[in-house]
Amino acid sequence: xxxxxxxPSDVHRRLAWGWLAxxxxxxxxxxxxxxxxxxxxxxxSLLPASSLGKIxxxxxxxxxxxxxxxxxxxxxxxxxxxxxxxxxxQTQLQQxxxxxxxxxxxxxxxxxxxxxxxFEHRNGLVDTQTRSRLQNGGEAQAQWILAxxxxxxxxxxxxxxxxxxxxxxxxxxxxxxxxxxQMRLMNGWLVARDKQGRYWYLLHGELxxxxxxxxxxxxxxxxxxxxxxxxKQQFPQAQVMSRGTLFYSDYASQQAKHDVSxxxxxxxxxxxxxxxxxxxxxxxxxxxxxxxGIGALxxxxxxxxxxxxxxxxxxxxxxxxVGVSADYTLYYLTERMVHGGxxxxxxxxxxxxxxxxxxxxxxxxxxxxxxxxxxxxxRQLAVFAASGxxxxxxxxxxxxxFAVRGLPVHQVxxxxxxxxxxxxxQHNNAVRFGIPLALLVISLGGIASLKINDDIASxxxxxxxxxxxEQAITALTGQGMDQKWFVVYGDSAEQTLQRLEKLxxxxxxxxxxxxxxxxxxxxxxxxxxxxxDLQLLREAAPVLQKRxxxxxxxxxxxxxxxxxVTPDVWQKSVIxxxxxxxxxxxxxxxxxxxxxxxxxxxxxxxxxxxxxxxGVGWVDRKVMFNELFSxxxxxxxxxxxxxxxxxxxxxxxxxxxxxxxxxxxxxLLSLGGGLAALALSGHALNLFSLLALMLVLGIGIxxxxxxxxxxxxxxxxxxxxxxxxxxxxxxxxxxxxxQTQAIASFGIVLSCGIFCAFLTAPLALPPSTQGxxxxxx
Amino acid sequence: MxxxxxxxxxxxxxxxxxxxxxxxxxxxxxxxxVRAKFQQDRQISGMAQPLHSSGEVLIxxxxxxxxxxxxxxxxxxxxxxxxxxxIMGNQAPQIITADSxxxxxxxxxxxxxxxxxxxxxxxxxxxxxxxxxxKGQWQLVLTPITTPLDKxxxxxxxxGDKHLNRxxxxxxxxxxxxxxxxxxxxxxxxxxxxEQQRFTF
Numbered sequence: 019x020x021x022x023x024x025x026p027s028d029v030h031r032r033l034a035w036g037w038l039a040x041x042x043x044x045x046x047x048x049x050x051x052x053x054x055x056x057x058x059x060x061x062x063s064l065l066p067a068s069s070l071g072k073i074x075x076x077x078x079x080x081x082x083x084x085x086x087x088x089x090x091x092x093x094x095x096x097x098x099x100x101x102x103x104x105x106x107x108q109t110q111l112q113q114x115x116x117x118x119x120x121x122x123x124x125x126x127x128x129x130x131x132x133x134x135x136x137f138e139h140r141n142g143l144v145d146t147q148t149r150s151r152l153q154n155g156g157e158a159q160a161q162w163i164l165a166x167x168x169x170x171x172x173x174x175x176x177x178x179x180x181x182x183x184x185x186x187x188x189x190x191x192x193x194x195x196x197x198x199x200q201m202r203l204m205n206g207w208l209v210a211r212d213k214q215g216r217y218w219y220l221l222h223g224e225l226x227x228x229x230x231x232x233x234x235x236x237x238x239x240x241x242x243x244x245x246x247x248x249x250k251q252q253f254p255q256a257q258v259m260s261r262g263t264l265f266y267s268d269y270a271s272q273q274a275k276h277d278v279s280x281x282x283x284x285x286x287x288x289x290x291x292x293x294x295x296x297x298x299x300x301x302x303x304x305x306x307x308x309x310x311g312i313g314a315l316x317x318x319x320x321x322x323x324x325x326x327x328x329x330x331x332x333x334x335x336x337x338x339x340v341g342v343s344a345d346y347t348l349y350y351l352t353e354r355m356v357h358g359g360x361x362x363x364x365x366x367x368x369x370x371x372x373x374x375x376x377x378x379x380x381x382x383x384x385x386x387x388x389x390x391x392x393x394x395x396x397r398q399l400a401v402f403a404a405s406g407x408x409x410x411x412x413x414x415x416x417x418x419x420f421a422v423r424g425l426p427v428h429q430v431x432x433x434x435x436x437x438x439x440x441x442x443x444q445h446n447n448a449v450r451f452g453i454p455l456a457l458l459v460i461s462l463g464g465i466a467s468l469k470i471n472d473d474i475a476s477x478x479x480x481x482x483x484x485x486x487x488e489q490a491i492t493a494l495t496g497q498g499m500d501q502k503w504f505v506v507y508g509d510s511a512e513q514t515l516q517r518l519e520k521l522x523x524x525x526x527x528x529x530x531x532x533x534x535x536x537x538x539x540x541x542x543x544x545x546x547x548x549x550x551d552l553q554l555l556r557e558a559a560p561v562l563q564k565r566x567x568x569x570x571x572x573x574x575x576x577x578x579x580x581x582x583v584t585p586d587v588w589q590k591s592v593i594x595x596x597x598x599x600x601x602x603x604x605x606x607x608x609x610x611x612x613x614x615x616x617x618x619x620x621x622x623x624x625x626x627x628x629x630x631x632x633g634v635g636w637v638d639r640k641v642m643f644n645e646l647f648s649x650x651x652x653x654x655x656x657x658x659x660x661x662x663x664x665x666x667x668x669x670x671x672x673x674x675x676x677x678x679x680x681x682x683x684x685x686l687l688s689l690g691g692g693l694a695a696l697a698l699s700g701h702a703l704n705l706f707s708l709l710a711l712m713l714v715l716g717i718g719i720x721x722x723x724x725x726x727x728x729x730x731x732x733x734x735x736x737x738x739x740x741x742x743x744x745x746x747x748x749x750x751x752x753x754x755x756x757q758t759q760a761i762a763s764f765g766i767v768l769s770c771g772i773f774c775a776f777l778t779a780p781l782a783l784p785p786s787t788q789g790x791x792x793x794x795x
Numbered sequence: 796m797x798x799x800x801x802x803x804x805x806x807x808x809x810x811x812x813x814x815x816x817x818x819x820x821x822x823x824x825x826x827x828x829v830r831a832k833f834q835q836d837r838q839i840s841g842m843a844q845p846l847h848s849s850g851e852v853l854i855x856x857x858x859x860x861x862x863x864x865x866x867x868x869x870x871x872x873x874x875x876x877x878x879x880x881x882i883m884g885n886q887a888p889q890i891i892t893a894d895s896x897x898x899x900x901x902x903x904x905x906x907x908x909x910x911x912x913x914x915x916x917x918x919x920x921x922x923x924x925x926x927x928x929x930k931g932q933w934q935l936v937l938t939p940i941t942t943p944l945d946k947x948x949x950x951x952x953x954x955g956d957k958h959l960n961r962x963x964x965x966x967x968x969x970x971x972x973x974x975x976x977x978x979x980x981x982x983x984x985x986x987x988x989x990e991q992q993r994f995t996f
Contacts, residue, residue, distance in 0.1 A: 167839070170964055173947045175840070175968035175970055176839045179839065203943075570843075572843070
């Protein structure tokens with residue numbers, strides 16, 4: 019195997035230096051590529067390109083970031099209208115450094131500006147209803163104007179008739195009032211009244227800055243809570259409800275923090291105690307961390323080299339796969355611990371090398387199969403996992419023979435138990451056949467009762483009080499947080515508005531057909547539409563004047579000049595307040611408009627409508643996530659099956675049909691056992707369970723191959739596997755206790771899966787070494 | 796002696812007949828359905844002649860208000876607890892519901908309150924001066940105290956006896972509207988089938 023001129027030790031020294039050079043190179047590579055690399059955290063980019071649509075990512079992200087910053091409050095003084103508490107709350111919010119644009123009531127000046135803008139731009143702000151009345155010469159508009167004039171309660175004044183004889187301002191105001199929310203204006207405040215008769219005053223604002231880290235989010239939430247207490251002291255009857263993504267992200271990070279602090283402590287103590295007990299040294303721990311660390315380093319560098327970017331989700335998943343490589347270190351170290359007395363470090367390496375390389379090759383093949391997946395995210399995962407595992411393994415092979423000098427050598431702990439276990443596998447049919455058969459039955463039973471659930475909402479139990487407040491606010495304002503909307507986009511603002519106008523009739527029809535409850539369309543027309551409206555006005559004006567004259571009403575000639583309203587002018591004006599969120603213009607002119615839709619009954623139907631109009635995309639975040647999850651789940655299931663097939667094939671080619679197939683049994687039973695545990699614990703299969711299965715597969719391969727190594731000692735292998743099992747249980751297995759359901763189900767599959775792999779791994783014992791276990795140790 | 800008795804009787808009858816807003820409200824409350832003709836004159840500042848219109852009105856305590864202008868052109872307005880509909884010529888009716896627009900509805904409740912002299916609603920929105928004008932006649936002058944009414948009207952004056960006879964609206968912009976009611980009919984005390992149809996949406 020090695021050159022005969024140099025001593026094995028010299029060769030190995032060169033290997034070690036060579037590997038150091040490679041690692042240095044990888045570090046250099048990472049230093050060069052990392053600053054340029056894009057760490058992608060958008061879940062959307064994991065979606066297959068076809069379902070993503072053609073919504074420009076800057077527009078999509080722009081809207082999402084902006085929406086994530088929004089905050090909304092409703093302050094109730096009690097069942098008597100009084101805006102003192104709300105005004106106090108507004109003053110307090112305005113003093114918070116983390117908030118900006120806090121808005122409460124529209125003052126008299128604002129209201130006046132509002133009216134003025136509508137009046138001065140009346141020819142450019144024609145509403146849909148007025149437009150339809152102006153069609154066919156304007157007869158309907160004449161009737162409408164007369165009705166307004168004759169109505170005692172319409173409040174038409176002589177001044178209005180003189181200044182705006184076509185009553186366009188009145189028309190657009192009334193149209194706006196009809197689309198407006200269920201709220202009324204009181205003293206400039208938007209106010210809603212709930213079923214118990216309480217008044218609720220609306221305020222809104224946004225978080226300053228686009229990204230909020232965990233700490234800042236925590237402080238902001240605590241500050242708001244403190245303010246709420248103060249409000250209660252000042253106004254004992256008052257109540258506040260809040261809504262914003264901030265509260266959910268803070269809740270999630272609090273929960274994660276709780277998980278990390280409680281589970282993390284258990285992990286550290288557990289692993290440390292285990293390693294100390296088995297090896298009587300902390301060095302193995304350091305070596306495990308080193309090899310996994312180098313694996314992660316190599317994985318990141320190579321993936322960035324190949325793809326130029328890395329997805330956050332890939333990174334997290336790949337890291338855990340590379341974490342499995344700690345098994346390599348443990349296997350070698352166990353060998354050293356038991357046989358360090360009689361063998362040199364290099365001789366020990368030779369003993370475990372075939373198993374290590376085989377395990378590496380098999381696992382790498384299993385993960386590399388995933389490169390066939392049509393998603394960049396999964397391909398990145400394949401490359402990351404394969405290169406990371408290789409680097410990890412090479413670290414063990416090249417460096418650790420030098421790192422293990424002086425490691426305490428002692429006998430296998432609990433050897434009676436371990437020997438008895440091995441014995442039973444060889445001589446006791448109840449064990450040899452009974453355990454796999456029992457596992458098979460349990461697996462089949464479990465899998466048969468397995469339910470699939472890709473509903474993202476079921477992955478995490480959201481806090482009840484947050485949900486209650488959100489629902490209450492939605493009921494009061496009529497504005498939900500459904501996150502269902504059309505995104506209309508174009509190369510220019512004008513193109514976007516024209517596309518919006520093509521969508522509008524479809525929306526009106528959907529609402530009339532009761533396919534949706536409501537939608538919010540920005541009240542702004544394209545210049546093309548404004549020009550057409552002007553034409554309508556010019557045609558209708560003489561008819562209108564004539565009709566009014568017949569009723570004895572003489573009016574001055576209306577102003578029929580163009581009064582163009584561009585998105586730019588509109589956004590700067592007071593009339594866009596409350597609507598600005600729905601419009602986005604990028605510096606290069608690309609623009610987008612959001613059309614939130616509520617009460618959607620058939621998300622798919624809306625998707626089809628969007629597909630028919632160029633520049634319109636339908637976004638249903640919940641459905642999209644569910645689809646994404648189900649898509650990845652089935653994809654991973656296919657890939658997993660392919661990986662198992664590849665592994666089986668490699669075993670059969672190497673060991674022959676009978677032993678090959680026998681060796682694949684532990685892998686199959688571990689997968690089945692994991693799934694059965696999931697079903698029996700009442701969880702449903704989702705993407706996270708599949709990810710756990712991928713790890714189970716990799717770990718199962720290690721256990722099987724460590725056992726099937728003809729040069730190895732079964733007892734040592736068993737010890738190595740036991741330590742590896744316990745380490746994994748202490749680390750990833752701890753996730754069973756996570757409060758987040760998705761993570762807990764991941765932990766269950768993983769823990770039970772690898773335990774089954776551990777139970778059945780002795781099946782792979784080579785026939786030649788059977789019975790040797792007792793003699794050698 | 797006779798003279799004294801006469802004077803006493805006169806005094807007693809005078810006190811007894813001093814009408815209060817509560818009396819009016821009670822009297823209106825005993826009229827479940829009122830049908831009447833209306834005549835409206837609307838004077839808009841800057842316009843040479845006033846706008847005349849006339850038609851039929853129906854006020855049903857249990858249902859709401861039905862207002863049908865017949866001249867110079869047909870237009871119908873129907874208000875009930877949860878709807879407001881305007882039907883004009885051959886155009887499709889414009890319907891606004893209380894859920895979709897409480898702001899507009901606030902105004903409707905007020906309109907109905909005017910016709911029924913609903914003291915509670917009136918007190919919430921106006922300061923009022925009630926005068927007994929003798930011979931069973933009374934007048935109620937209302938000055939709005941809430942927005943948006945105070946932006947629209949300076950005063951609203953109601954006059955009547957057993958019935959509401961006249962409403963005068965003084966706009967802030969100097970416009971003036973007068974509605975007079977005549978030919979009040981209280982029978983039948985229940986809505987006929989045809990009348991009920993007017994409130995069906």
